[in-house]
Amino acid sequence: MTEALYNYCDGNFTVTGPLETASIFATYPQPxxxxxxxxxxxxxxxxxxxxxxxxxxxxxxxAALDGTQAVVVGLLVTVIGMSMGMNSGYAINPARDLGPRLFTAAAGWGVDVFRAGNYWCWVPIVAPMVGGLTGAFLYKLLVGLHHQPKVEEKKLSDMEKGNTEMANCDYM
Known part of the structure; x- marks a missing residue:
């Protein structure tokens, strides 16, 4: 791979411009x-x-069928990438950007990997954390709070409250 990069950019590793190669590793915004x-x-x-x-x-x-969750999540990531990846490469995970950005800084691209895109480097770290919390909150608010408790959970809850009469009767 090193030879291919040297051949492409004549050994001039750049972060911006027509022969930039840093975006192979980390995400950078479109102009x-x-x-x-x-x-x-x-x-x-x-x-x-x-x-x-x-x-x-x-x-x-x-829920997805047991054993299919990984395939469904993989398809989900593919759909997100196809629909939202053009703007900046869809980091959607701080580890997908921070590690490669640190690597490229040390491997020859220099500190420009942090300056590019008007100091874009913080966005793929902070925004996915905000997005993850937002998505989890929305799921809890729109779906999770509306789940009916299971019979066993009701019995246990009643027993903890000391309501043994209710705990001994069967729920429908």
Missing amino acids: YLSIGGGFLDQVIGTGALLLCILAINDKKNS
């Missing part, structure tokens, strides 16, 4: 994308990812 627009893009993408992962694995809901 038309503002910091605010990119932040919102990452929040929505990660929020959708977390909300859907919770739905896929929620046994109290119509």
Whole structure:
């Protein structure tokens, strides 16, 4: 791979411009994308990812069939990438950007990997965390709070409250 990179850019590792190669490893915004627009893009993408992962694995809901969750999540990530990846490469996970960005800084691209895109480097770290919390909160608010407790959970709850009369009777 090193030879291919040297051949492509004549050994001049750049972060921006027509022969840039840093975006092979980390995410960088398109020239038309503002910091605010990119932040919102990452929040929505990660929020959708977390909300859907919770739905896929929620046994109290119509969860995906056992053994198919990994395939469904993989398809979900593919759909998010195809629909939202053009703006900035859809980091949707801080580890997908921070590690490669640190690598490219040490491997020859220098500190420009942190300066590029008007100091874009913080967006793929912070926005996915905000998006993950937002997606989980929305799932809990819109779906999780509406689950009916199971019979066993009701009995245990009644027993903990000292209501043994209710705990001994059967629920329908």
